Amino acid sequence: MERLAPGKVNLGLSLLGRRPDGYHELHTLFAALSFGDRLFLEPLPQGIEFRGRYGKQNLAYRAAALYLEAAGWPGGVRIVLEKALPEGAGLGGGSSDAAQVLLALRALYPAEVDLFSLALALGADVPFFLLGGAAEARGIGERLRPLALPPLWVVVYAPGVRLPTPRVYAEAKPHDYAPELPVEAILEALRRGEEPPYWNSLEGPAFRLYPELKEVKARLRALGLRGVLMSGSGSAFFGFAEDEAHAQRTAKALALSGYARYGRIGGEGATP
Ligand SMILES: C[C@@](CO)(OP(=O)(O)O)[C@H](O)COP(=O)(O)OP(=O)(O)OC[C@H]1O[C@@H](n2ccc(N)nc2=O)[C@H](O)[C@@H]1O
Numbered sequence: 522m523e524r525l526a527p528g529k530v531n532l533g534l535s536l537l538g539r540r541p542d543g544y545h546e547l548h549t550l551f552a553a554l555s556f557g558d559r560l561f562l563e564p565l566p567q568g569i570e571f572r573g574r575y576g577k578q579n580l581a582y583r584a585a586a587l588y589l590e591a592a593g594w595p596g597g598v599r600i601v602l603e604k605a606l607p608e609g610a611g612l613g614g615g616s617s618d619a620a621q622v623l624l625a626l627r628a629l630y631p632a633e634v635d636l637f638s639l640a641l642a643l644g645a646d647v648p649f650f651l652l653g654g655a656a657e658a659r660g661i662g663e664r665l666r667p668l669a670l671p672p673l674w675v676v677v678y679a680p681g682v683r684l685p686t687p688r689v690y691a692e693a694k695p696h697d698y699a700p701e702l703p704v705e706a707i708l709e710a711l712r713r714g715e716e717p718p719y720w721n722s723l724e725g726p727a728f729r730l731y732p733e734l735k736e737v738k739a740r741l742r743a744l745g746l747r748g749v750l751m752s753g754s755g756s757a758f759f760g761f762a763e764d765e766a767h768a769q770r771t772a773k774a775l776a777l778s779g780y781a782r783y784g785r786i787g788g789e790g791a792t793p
């Protein structure tokens with residue numbers, strides 16, 4: 522069984538404050554991309570065979586172990602993970618891999634298992650990837666409401682800078698906190714092809730850690746992309762193109778100096 526594990530971008534991310542347990546309460550809009558990693562899964566009589574980086578620490582492996590354990594080990598699985606998304610870039614690749622393993626194993630070995638709880642135990646972004654498409658998220662990402670997005674051509678660029686999520690959150694200070702995102706106004710601007718009134722509260726911390734990221738953002742804007750923003754905890758940025766030809770041209774120019782891809786978000790059937 523082959524499955525696409527799509528990446529995501531955050532169409533705005535607002536840090537509302539810090540909880541007593543140290544985690545930050547956020548408000549964000551997730552949008553699944555039309556491209557991502559690939560997973561190949563087949564049933565085995567028992568055990569987990571895994572081909573990919575990080576061995577048993579890989580989120581895909583951990584997802585398999587968690588599901589099979591919760592289901593009472595009805596059988597085993599062989600998993601081959603073909604990474605295409607850059608890691609630690611804010612595109613959610615690891616979380617998406619984990620979600621696809623949960624969904625695939627539920628299809629292979631149906632059981633009375635709360636997939637959502639398993640997903641949340643693996644990471645705050647994993648529940649979203651069980652849904653795909655687009656969703657508004659609160660809490661640390663677990664309170665989800667599906668959203669309809671217009672079809673858009675998106676260009677994603679990740680410079681070589683790897684920004685570990687804990688480092689960026691640790692750098693976030695109360696002056697980076699902001700109010701809730703104006704969801705309806707963002708959706709309306711996206712529908713009209715205008716600049717969306719969103720922001721990412723983690724850009725400030727990321728720019729303080731790596732000031733050169735400001736130039737990356739400026740470069741994407743100079744290429745004519747709209748709504749240019751850092752995704753999640755970075756350091757990937759994305760923006761919207763006029764049409765497919767513009768997206769293709771822009772991604773080609775950016776690919777000379779980092780990871781660059783174009784694809785779609787929103788619309789019917791654009792994302793898995
Ligand atoms: C920023 C976001 C936005 O979608 O995604 P990515 O950019 O990583 O894809 C998420 O909030 C990534 O959440 P999650 O995937 O749970 O982050 P982890 O790497 O598990 O968290 C690492 C550390 O970051 C801090 N952290 C994380 C999430 C959160 N809402 N508040 C926090 O303060 C905590 O100190 C935590 O121990």
Ligand SMILES: Nc1ncnc2c1ncn2[C@@H]1O[C@H](COP(=O)(O)OP(=O)(O)O)[C@@H](O)[C@H]1O
Pocket residue numbers: 575578579580581607608609610611612613614615616618619686753754755
């Ligand atoms: N299947 C996986 N794909 C990517 N990273 C993984 C995976 N499993 C574990 N990891 C670890 O999780 C970290 C963050 O993963 P990733 O989802 O790519 O980034 P982000 O959280 O920035 O979106 C990686 O740096 C890596 O150490």
